[in-house]
Amino acid sequence: MIAKSMEGLVNNNSVIRQMFEEGQKMAAQYGAGNVYDFSLGNPNVPAPKKVEETIKKLIAEEDPVVLHGYMSNAGFPDVRKKVADSLNRRFNTSFTENNIMMTVGAAGGLNCALKALIDPGDEVVTFAPFFLEYKNYVGNFGGVLITVKPDTETFQPNLPEFEEKVTAKTKAVIINNPNNPTGVIYSEKTIKSIASILEKKQEEYGHPIFIISDEPYRELVYTGAEVPYITRYYKNTIVGYSFSKTLSLPGERIGYLVLPSEADGYDELFGALTIANRILGFVNAPSLIQRVVAECLEEKADIAYYAKNRDVLYEALKKYGFSCIKPEGAFYMFIKSPVPDEKEFVAKAKEYRILLVPGSSFMCAGFVRLAYCVSYETCKNSLPGFESLAKDYGLI
Numbered sequence: 001m002i003a004k005s006m007e008g009l010v011n012n013n014s015v016i017r018q019m020f021e022e023g024q025k026m027a028a029q030y031g032a033g034n035v036y037d038f039s040l041g042n043p044n045v046p047a048p049k050k051v052e053e054t055i056k057k058l059i060a061e062e063d064p065v066v067l068h069g070y071m072s073n074a075g076f077p078d079v080r081k082k083v084a085d086s087l088n089r090r091f092n093t094s095f096t097e098n099n100i101m102m103t104v105g106a107a108g109g110l111n112c113a114l115k116a117l118i119d120p121g122d123e124v125v126t127f128a129p130f131f132l133e134y135k136n137y138v139g140n141f142g143g144v145l146i147t148v149k150p151d152t153e154t155f156q157p158n159l160p161e162f163e164e165k166v167t168a169k170t171k172a173v174i175i176n177n178p179n180n181p182t183g184v185i186y187s188e189k190t191i192k193s194i195a196s197i198l199e200k201k202q203e204e205y206g207h208p209i210f211i212i213s214d215e216p217y218r219e220l221v222y223t224g225a226e227v228p229y230i231t232r233y234y235k236n237t238i239v240g241y242s243f244s245k246t247l248s249l250p251g252e253r254i255g256y257l258v259l260p261s262e263a264d265g266y267d268e269l270f271g272a273l274t275i276a277n278r279i280l281g282f283v284n285a286p287s288l289i290q291r292v293v294a295e296c297l298e299e300k301a302d303i304a305y306y307a308k309n310r311d312v313l314y315e316a317l318k319k320y321g322f323s324c325i326k327p328e329g330a331f332y333m334f335i336k337s338p339v340p341d342e343k344e345f346v347a348k349a350k351e352y353r354i355l356l357v358p359g360s361s362f363m364c365a366g367f368v369r370l371a372y373c374v375s376y377e378t379c380k381n382s383l384p385g386f387e388s389l390a391k392d393y394g395l396i
Contacts, residue, residue, distance in 0.1 A: 075102025183327025321395030
């Protein structure tokens with residue numbers, strides 16, 4: 001009865017969502033305080049106070065017909081200008097409102113970018129481990145996702161393999177920086193190397209190859225780490241951003257795309273992006289929340305809260321003999337499984353009411369992802385369970 005393309009997706013629903021739903025059931029059975037659910041990247045930090053204040057102010061003072069009405073498919077021009085001005089101040093760029101399209105979150109933006117760029121059979125390259133929905137987003141438009149295997153020592157992109165896998169069929173490359181699930185930041189050196197490879201490939205194949213940079217975790221960085229702003233290194237770039245994590249607004253579905261004026265075919269491509277926003281059914285980004293984020297561009301969630309969670313977990317897990325890279329950004333930890341089959345480890349962790357996501361969900365078997373965007377109490381109270389797990393596997 002349903003479309004054949006949906007059958008596999010229905011039968012193999014997101015492991016992350018399944019774990020989250022299982023966590024809800026376990027919480028009802030054992031009590032929420034006795035279940036340590038690290039499965040879903042759902043921010044536990046409240047939105048900055050200015051968000052709520054701005055919502056109240058707008059509702060009280062603005063014309064409701066305009067506030068809740070349609071606008072250009074690209075979004076309110078004044079909102080887009082404020083976004084451009086903020087980026088210019090922070091990254092020494094020179095964007096205007098004509099380089100910005102407001103989107104229904106980063107996911108909506110990525111789908112608009114892919115719709116605008118790829119035809120059936122075109123290839124899109126990405127680096128494992130990666131957010132597995134990329135495969136579905138590319139598949140939505142008949143594209144083929146090509147995966148570059150991970151360097152499991154550093155989790156920086158495997159550049160020699162990347163160069164091999166960029167072919168005449170490649171239309172785009174998706175990067176995620178800071179990275180979900182590893183928390184690694186791709187360095188300036190890495191970004192420059194990716195750009196250099198693509199410059200050569202564009203010349204060889206005679207067509208543009210776009211980087212689609214997925215950056216919902218850009219503001220979530222620790223100890224002074226910096227995320228390179230990629231349009232400064234490569235002109236054929238579309239940056240996708242979301243306020244879901246940095247303002248703790250995942251359910252509001254608000255973000256934007258950036259397309260530099262220097263990009264090949266800028267006028268045609270920006271037109272395609274805005275039309276994609278309409279024909280994919282988004283029409284425009286939510287009107288009220290566009291106005292809200294425009295007044296909160298200098299705000300961000302409490303990074304110290306996430307850093308505290310990261311530190312208590314990282315230090316304990318290392319003490320217990322687990323192996324993982326200390327995250328530089330985002331709110332995920334990618335832990336090496338003590339056994340080759342990480343799904344076995346995930347199942348064992350559930351015996352201690354600890355919920356983790358297998359790395360195979362991110363095309364990187366042998367690891368598990370821990371999302372530490374939870375309460376500090378959840379992190380602290382989970383430690384005896386992790387210690388018991390370590391003893392079960394002879395790590396201590």
